[in-house]
Amino acid sequence: MELFGIRQVAVSWEYREIVQLVTILGMVLGAVLGIVVLKGMRGNMREVDNRMLVASGQFHELMVRHFDDWSLSPSERDVAILTLKGLSNAEIAEVRGKSIGTIKAQCNAIYQKAGVSGRTQLISFFIEELI
Template sequence: MGFAVRDRHIILAALVVQAFCAFFFIGDILSAYIGLRSTPIAWRLREIIEIGAAFGLVLGFVLGAVALYRSRQRHQRAEAKLRVASGVFMELVEDSFVDWGLTPAEREVALFSIKGFSTAEIAGLRGTSEGTIKAQTNAIYRKAGVSGRSQLLSQFIEDLIDDALILEPSRPAEADRTSGLADAQRASMP
């Protein structure tokens, strides 16, 4: 979250600097064209202002490039995490299929079912009848110990969440609370 807020501030700063510089240059051109300024500013002051405005545009460009670079890095990290999660999910699915003793045909039907395909779509993809797919899905649900597609999918999600909680390092506050509960339980034992 800190990076996103910081990048928003960088982008906002870049936009403000660029807008100020653009208004200066446009205002300078319009004032010369319309003749709004009756007394011209000193040449040195004008050069200093133009150099400052040009520097501001370069600064705005650099800030925008930094924000874009950071955004791209976050995107790449998120894609890498998604690939890992996808791999973990598929390992979990394969392990479950082995544990349940699914046949190769049932595995394929189960994968299509998890992906959200309807019975008719699975039958079309596999070149079989809907009755065959219904029989196979019933066998899958029976072997998995669930009553339907939503329970089948939720079983995998629960397993992923359980694995994530096991793999996640415990936070100090949680560790303190857990050790405090364990101490209280030990103290209450005879």
């Protein structure tokens, strides 16, 4: 305080005790409110997780329904699911143990049966259905 030229005023010990008591009460109140907010956020996160599970289940049902409508073979269903998950043709070929040519042919069959022109439209189709 001397560096800035601020003059110190003598304060009674009662005043100092009151200031310290108010400070402690403020800190305790802040901690309690922090715990309450964290518990509320935890409940909200559970609700979001539950909604995501519901959406995930609905998405699976939606996929199965469309795959049935399009009469996809079991191999085409597998390729379609991996495509929707974002895997490239090379990655799908590696996962399924098939050649890239076979995967490309299956993808083309899927796109034709679904009435879309490619991977992007297939993904967009399902996103649009969910929205």
